[in-house]
Amino acid sequence: MIVGQLVLLAAGGFGAGVFGSLLGLGGGILIVPLLSVGFGVPFREAVGISLVCVIVTSSAAAGVYLERHTANLRLGMVLEVFTATGALLGGLVAFALPERVLAGLFAALLGWTAFSMLRRSRVEAAASSPADPIDGPGAAGAEGAGGGPASPSLTDEIAGPGYRPRRLGAGAGGSLGAGVLSALLGVGGGIVKVPLMHLVMGVPLKVATATSNLMIGVTAAASAVVYLVRGGIDPYIAGPTAVGVFAGALVGSRLASRIDVRILRLLFVGVLALTAAQMALRALG
Amino acid sequence: MNSIDARIARILSVGTRVAVAFLAVGSILLVAGGTSPLAGGWPPLDVASLPADLLALQPAAFLWLGLIAMIATPLLRVVASTWSFARMGERRMAALGAAVLVVIALAVVAGLAAS
Numbered sequence: 001m002i003v004g005q006l007v008l009l010a011a012g013g014f015g016a017g018v019f020g021s022l023l024g025l026g027g028g029i030l031i032v033p034l035l036s037v038g039f040g041v042p043f044r045e046a047v048g049i050s051l052v053c054v055i056v057t058s059s060a061a062a063g064v065y066l067e068r069h070t071a072n073l074r075l076g077m078v079l080e081v082f083t084a085t086g087a088l089l090g091g092l093v094a095f096a097l098p099e100r101v102l103a104g105l106f107a108a109l110l111g112w113t114a115f116s117m118l119r120r121s122r123v124e125a126a127a128s129s130p131a132d133p134i135d136g137p138g139a140a141g142a143e144g145a146g147g148g149p150a151s152p153s154l155t156d157e158i159a160g161p162g163y164r165p166r167r168l169g170a171g172a173g174g175s176l177g178a179g180v181l182s183a184l185l186g187v188g189g190g191i192v193k194v195p196l197m198h199l200v201m202g203v204p205l206k207v208a209t210a211t212s213n214l215m216i217g218v219t220a221a222a223s224a225v226v227y228l229v230r231g232g233i234d235p236y237i238a239g240p241t242a243v244g245v246f247a248g249a250l251v252g253s254r255l256a257s258r259i260d261v262r263i264l265r266l267l268f269v270g271v272l273a274l275t276a277a278q279m280a281l282r283a284l285g
Numbered sequence: 286m287n288s289i290d291a292r293i294a295r296i297l298s299v300g301t302r303v304a305v306a307f308l309a310v311g312s313i314l315l316v317a318g319g320t321s322p323l324a325g326g327w328p329p330l331d332v333a334s335l336p337a338d339l340l341a342l343q344p345a346a347f348l349w350l351g352l353i354a355m356i357a358t359p360l361l362r363v364v365a366s367t368w369s370f371a372r373m374g375e376r377r378m379a380a381l382g383a384a385v386l387v388v389i390a391l392a393v394v395a396g397l398a399a400s
Binding site: 001002056064069081087220223226231239 | 291297311329393
């Protein structure tokens with residue numbers, strides 16, 4: 001019985017790790033419903049455990065992205081100031097909100113995630129167009145024009161090969177919101193950060209995805225610290241679940257090139273929609 | 286830049302593996318001791334007693350240490366980035382890294398104050 005519970009938790013984490021890795025998600029969107037709906041763990045505890053699992057997937061994948069030079073470390077560090085601040089605020093607010101409110105917010109997030117995954121194929125098709133994400137050196141607009149060669153502007157410092165991030169103010173504001181969302185709901189916030197960097201700031205999709213993954217670990221750590229210090233993380237459940245997530249993320253990264261992710265994504269949308277309905281019912285009592 | 290990326294990638298990889306190893310050992314000890322992971326009522330985190338509890342093979346000690354190592358891994362990445370940028374004379378990037386660390390320190394203080 002006890003061994004079975006441990007295996008089930010690890011297997012659930014493994015599944016979340018595989019799916020998260022294949023679909024480019026941090027895993028929190030799966031871990032929270034798995035624990036709260038599947039295992040009856042109180043919502044706030046599920047969020048605390050999920051934050052740890054999000055750090056697992058982020059740290060495991062971010063190292064690979066950095067080795068391949070896909071992630072923009074400087075851009076990540078600029079936006080991390082805001083995601084970490086948002087995560088700190090969200091981590092404090094999370095303990096003041098009723099769990100039903102959090103469950104309702106999570107149901108809305110699941111619905112939005114399902115909707116955006118359905119639309120993702122269109123975004124990916126647009127990203128493959130050479131004119132869209134890659135901005136020319138002069139495309140940064142007024143923000144990039146302030147610094148001379150002796151004193152490069154912040155935009156110059158965070159520019160990558162073939163692009164210069166723009167609208168840093170909007171990026172900062174959106175990152176703050178992503179941090180709050182991450183802390184309240186136990187997700188990485190990539191669902192906000194990737195479109196923010198790609199569509200608003202003009203960062204190529206691959207770089208946005210990799211940089212978001214790098215940032216997610218720090219964002220989740222900022223709120224996980226609050227949960228840990230306040231006794232909001234159950235180590236008995238977090239241990240086997242996180243080990244399962246780590247193993248799943250490793251397997252998922254190896255399966256990625258062999259599986260038709262489009263079919264997987266459609267199946268996953270169905271799972272998300274069903275889970276959103278269950279979470280909404282829980283929120284309504 | 287490339288050397289920073291490689292160094293940080295190594296920190297993330299080693300940190301994650303060490304943390305997962307502690308969590309795996311703690312989980313196995315938990316089962317061996319006959320404790321249900323879903324029973325609730327977990328022992329509180331007591332950093333001062335961690336070394337003694339580790340020597341006594343207490344599962345909670347391994348699990349807490351694994352969780353602390355996991356949460357610390359991305360923070361170590363920020364420390365390493367900040368240090369590297371400061372050494373390269375990139376003061377603005379170093380200041381941003383330091384700002385993130387200040388926010389994390391505030392999170393610890395706020396968490397302690399609220400609990």
